[in-house]
Amino acid sequence: MKILIIGGGIGGMTAAISLHQAGFEVEVFESVPTLKPLGVGINLLPHSVRVLTNLGLQDRLSETAVATRELVYFNKFGQRFWDEPRGMFAGYRWPQFSIHRGELQMLLFRAAQENIGQNRIHTGHHLHSFVEQDNQVYAKFVDKDSGEILTEVKGDLLIGADGIHSVVRQHFYPNEGPPKFSGNVLYRGVTKMKSFLTGSSMAMIGYADKKMVVYPIHQTLDEDGKQLINWVGDIKAEDVQFSIRDWNRQADKQKLLPQFESWRFDWLDVYKLIEGAANIYEFPMSDRDPLERWSFGRITLLGDAAHPMYPIGSNGASQAILDVDALTESLQSHPDPVAALQQYESIRLPATAKVVLQNRQQGPDHIMQVMEERAPNGFSNPYEVMSFAEMDAMMSQYRRIAGFDRDTLNQKA
Ligand SMILES: Cc1cc2nc3c(=O)[nH]c(=O)nc-3n(C[C@H](O)[C@H](O)[C@H](O)COP(=O)(O)OP(=O)(O)OC[C@H]3O[C@@H](n4cnc5c(N)ncnc54)[C@H](O)[C@@H]3O)c2cc1C
Known part of the structure; x- marks a missing residue:
């Protein structure tokens, strides 16, 4: 069986490797002429690292x-109120990885x-267009810049x-329209810092409308003892019409710096972090409503094409x-590929729809908003604001919804 994969991003490249290892013939078609290590940091949770581990x-x-x-949560004054171990440090059989998206894509590409x-x-x-006919799919490809038709593949x-x-x-x-804008803009960058x-x-620092997410994405330090640190400022937008959803759109640092003037904590200087980035990028936080179906005969969707979600809770990639x-397993276990795509959809559509909807409620970061609302001027003891049990319940509920409850996951091969 020959499988055409449209898109050579994180999902497409992983699909190529997985389906090939399962014995299928695959071809990948990527829009950009040259793959470059674009993006900033992303996280791979233990459930996805398990999949990548099984692919070697x-x-x-x-x-x-x-x-x-x-994972450590702080209020806007830099006061710590929740921390939890992650990955193997939390007893998972697989680590949680923080990595540069571009490096991950290039690693998968190789x-x-x-x-x-x-x-x-x-x-x-x-990909320009496609049609399903007589148990085959015919896909037409163009050069995106010139519009010139390149080839048709079966x-x-x-x-x-x-x-x-x-x-x-x-x-x-065809009538779905553009992705839905959340009202918040993500400002992203990487900075070399202590x-x-x-x-x-x-x-994770702040609250729903003014949040900063910070984590290192290289283990090694440079000759000056500095580490590559990824950061994402998640800010309520002034321009509610913000609509250009381009992952590579550069932004002016001056737009962001005044917002974080006072965020200079003894454990991290957020202002300096932003100031030190060579480039910063802006992206309107967007998603789409969950679909009713995404498998149609011999065609299906995967990753952001199927379920774009707010990048909250480290779940996008x-x-x-x-x-x-799930797609590989379904295709391996069903002789009829159409039934396999239906099974894949029945497993993954409801599971991802829950994450999309939960992320609209801020996912695990809801804990930050509750802390802000109850203690806008800070606290002397966080547990007087929110009990440990209440915080723990919020965090473990999200782990279950996003499918990385430790004990359930650890039972898998
Ligand atoms: C350049 C870039 C930078 C990103 N940076 C970040 C980031 O910093 N932080 C973050 O959280 N997420 C980022 N993302 C999104 C993130 O990669 C995805 O949310 C997630 O990894 C799911 O991956 P995906 O494979 O479904 O989608 P993507 O990783 O977006 O991959 C989709 C791929 O399909 C290709 N493509 C699109 N249309 C066509 C077509 N018609 N024909 C052929 N190929 C096509 C694209 O060029 C892209 O390579 C970025 C995506 C891109 C493309």
Whole structure:
């Protein structure tokens, strides 16, 4: 069976490796002419690291990524009120990795090249349209810049892993319109700085409309003893019409710096962190409503094409990788590929819809908003504001919804 994968992002490349290892013939079609290590940091939760480990990738990931030790929540005054160990430090059989998105994509790209062969990865091929006919899918590709038609390819299945602006999704939902803007803008950057906390901690600071997420994405320090630190400022937008959803759109640092003037804590200087970034990027936090279905005959969706979600709770890339796992298993266990795509959808659509909806309520970061509302001027003892049991219940509920409850996950191979 020949499977056409549209999109060479995190989901598409992982799908290529996984489906190839399961014995299928795959070809990847990626819109951009040259893959470059774009983006800033992202996190891979233990459930997705399990999938990548089973594909033989954990050693490569360990060479560059940071095995996240702890997740720590602070209020806007830099006061700590919740911390929990993460990954293997929390007893999972797999680590949580913090990694540069571009490095992850290139790592997956190289692994895909080794698995399926360079000649089966077609960059500069933007999916234009497709049609299913006589148990085959015919896909037409163009050069995105010139619009010139490049080729038409035939396959048995087509997987739309073409991200938040998916052409495959648009084909089935032509009237859906653009992704929904949350009202908050994400400002993203990386900065070389002295390590903070344990050197492998993920810090969440602030509350719903003014939040800073900070974590290192390289384990090694440079010659000046500095570590590469990823940060994301999540801010309520002044311009509610903000609509350009381009992951590579650069922003002016001056827009952000005044907001964090006073965030200079003894354990981390947030202002300096922003100031030290070479470039910063802005992206309107967006998602889409969960779909009723995403498998249509011999065509299905995967990753952001299927379920774009707010990047809250470290789930964007992780859920795409979980899709790959379920898709591969379904195709392996069903002789009929159409039934397999239906089964894949029945497993992953409800699971990801819950995460999309939960992330609209801030996911695990809801704890920050509750703390802000109850103690806007800070606290002397956080447990007088929120009991340990209340905080623990909020955090463990999200772990269950996002599918990384430790004891359930540890039972899997
Ligand atoms: C350049 C870039 C930078 C990003 N930076 C961040 C970041 O800093 N932080 C973060 O949380 N998330 C970022 N993301 C999103 C993140 O990668 C995804 O949310 C998540 O990893 C799910 O992956 P995905 O494979 O579904 O989508 P993506 O990783 O977005 O991959 C989709 C791929 O499909 C390709 N594509 C799109 N349309 C077509 C078409 N018609 N034909 C062929 N190929 C097509 C795209 O070029 C892209 O390579 C970024 C995405 C991109 C593309």
